[in-house]
Amino acid sequence: MYKRIYFDISGVCNAHCRYCVSGKDSISGSEHRKQGKFIDIETFSGAITHMLSKKIIAPDCEVILYSWGEPFLHKDLKMIIDILNRNELFYSLSTNASICISFNEEQISRLKNITFSMPGFSQDSYDRIHGFKFDRIKNNISDMVLSLRSSRYTGPINLAYHIYKFNLHEISLAANFAKEVCINFVPSLAYLNGYNMFRHFLTKAMKPNQIEVISTEVFTEHLGKMQRQRPTDYICPQFERLSIDESCNVLMCCGMEKTCGDRGLVGDLFKMDFNDIQERKREMTICDECTSLAIDYIGHNAIGIVDFLRLYGELFSIVDYDSNEKQMGGDIYVYGTGETADALFGSFFNNKLFNVNGVIHGQSVEKNIFFRGHKVENIDVLKNNPSQKVLIASLSSKSIDEIYHMLRREFKITNPIIKFEINI
Ligand code: SF4
Numbered sequence: 432m433y434k435r436i437y438f439d440i441s442g443v444c445n446a447h448c449r450y451c452v453s454g455k456d457s458i459s460g461s462e463h464r465k466q467g468k469f470i471d472i473e474t475f476s477g478a479i480t481h482m483l484s485k486k487i488i489a490p491d492c493e494v495i496l497y498s499w500g501e502p503f504l505h506k507d508l509k510m511i512i513d514i515l516n517r518n519e520l521f522y523s524l525s526t527n528a529s530i531c532i533s534f535n536e537e538q539i540s541r542l543k544n545i546t547f548s549m550p551g552f553s554q555d556s557y558d559r560i561h562g563f564k565f566d567r568i569k570n571n572i573s574d575m576v577l578s579l580r581s582s583r584y585t586g587p588i589n590l591a592y593h594i595y596k597f598n599l600h601e602i603s604l605a606a607n608f609a610k611e612v613c614i615n616f617v618p619s620l621a622y623l624n625g626y627n628m629f630r631h632f633l634t635k636a637m638k639p640n641q642i643e644v645i646s647t648e649v650f651t652e653h654l655g656k657m658q659r660q661r662p663t664d665y666i667c668p669q670f671e672r673l674s675i676d677e678s679c680n681v682l683m684c685c686g687m688e689k690t691c692g693d694r695g696l697v698g699d700l701f702k703m704d705f706n707d708i709q710e711r712k713r714e715m716t717i718c719d720e721c722t723s724l725a726i727d728y729i730g731h732n733a734i735g736i737v738d739f740l741r742l743y744g745e746l747f748s749i750v751d752y753d754s755n756e757k758q759m760g761g762d763i764y765v766y767g768t769g770e771t772a773d774a775l776f777g778s779f780f781n782n783k784l785f786n787v788n789g790v791i792h793g794q795s796v797e798k799n800i801f802f803r804g805h806k807v808e809n810i811d812v813l814k815n816n817p818s819q820k821v822l823i824a825s826l827s828s829k830s831i832d833e834i835y836h837m838l839r840r841e842f843k844i845t846n847p848i849i850k851f852e853i854n855i
């Protein structure tokens with residue numbers, strides 16, 4: 432039985448994204464989008480009953496109500512949620528936040544998580560990708576977060592920030608916004624959303640001008656490396672998941688856009704039980720092509736901020752140095768042992784400007800602990816060496832300022848402090 436399934440209730444999206452097959456301005460054309468529709472309530476209810484009675488899904492299954500479309504466009508979204516609640520199933524949502532919907536306590540009682548996708552933090556970035564009014568999106572997100580929390584939703588709310596080449600300087604603004612409205616900030620590299628679109632890019636079966644446009648906006652330089660890194664025994668996680676489109680077709684996986692046609696089609700959900708689905712999935716030849724291009728590996732190893740900093744660290748620079756002496760370089764201590772500090776460490780080693788002397792841990796350290804080969808020390812080491820610089824790093828300038836004031840006020844640190852955040 433599946434414990435987690437993708438069930439697209441809407442095959443329609445109102446955004447203009449160039450790099451998604453559902454986008455109105457998709458570089459892949461309109462073939463996928465033209466076939467999109469909404470599932471009707473009776474069909475959805477019948478599909479849930481069928482999957483439970485045939486033991487296709489577990490009784491506590493999580494139904495992810497999106498894949499290719501915008502679920503908030505579905506006029507009966509709340510009725511769909513009622514059906515899931517009545518069947519004691521869990522669900523997750525993701526939205527581009529163009530439509531503001533509030534849910535009552537009952538409706539969100541089985542919501543596992545909700546994600547707001549974001550292609551940048553300015554009108555310019557929204558004009559390039561989603562095509563919405565940026566101020567309105569910000570207000571919608573704030574309003575929905577407030578409404579969810581006042582309906583006693585305590586689960587995760589995520590801001591999925593898609594990193595493009597043109598929006599790097601906006602990452603810290605988005606991180607600050609997430610902090611202000613108290614939601615998780617989850618940045619990751621934007622990718623080409625659609626199996627065929629991605630395949631055509633990797634095999635250079637696209638027009639050269641399309642490849643050029645993609646390469647100027649989307650980070651693709653690491654893809655060759657990832658293809659080479661794919662372990663030969665890698666097992667695609669989609670074999671453990673179920674993907675259903677809004678017409679109740681079972682798809683090989685959530686990457687199967689409509690132009691994949693029969694190659695991506697497992698069959699009619701209502702004509703299959705769990706074993707039929709598993710058996711048919713094992714026969715699908717499209718997986719051979721997919722694995723040979725490492726699309727399975729790349730697709731399931733999203734590049735989050737830490738890997739991104741490691742891959743593209745040379746793009747970043749110091750934005751603030753709080754000393755009168757503008758002289759850069761010399762001995763530094765890195766403050767923090769978190770993932771961001773870890774990733775940033777790499778870029779500081781590479782630029783050879785600084786000599787990293789050690790790592791400072793916010794709490795007291797009693798025994799010998801090492802972080803990337805450097806001794807983790809108590810804050811007192813700085814008091815004894817006031818000329819040693821301290822590096823503080825975060826994606827959010829708000830967090831940087833908080834740490835800065837804490838070091839100055841709480842710990843009475845007088846050392847020069849280098850503030851490091853993303854700056855292109
Ligand atoms: S990426 Fe998301 S918001 Fe953009 S067109 Fe695709 S489904 Fe819609």
Ligand code: SF4
Nearest residue numbers: 667669684718721727
């Ligand atoms: S191997 Fe590729 S086509 Fe097959 S299920 Fe995984 S991602 Fe989908």
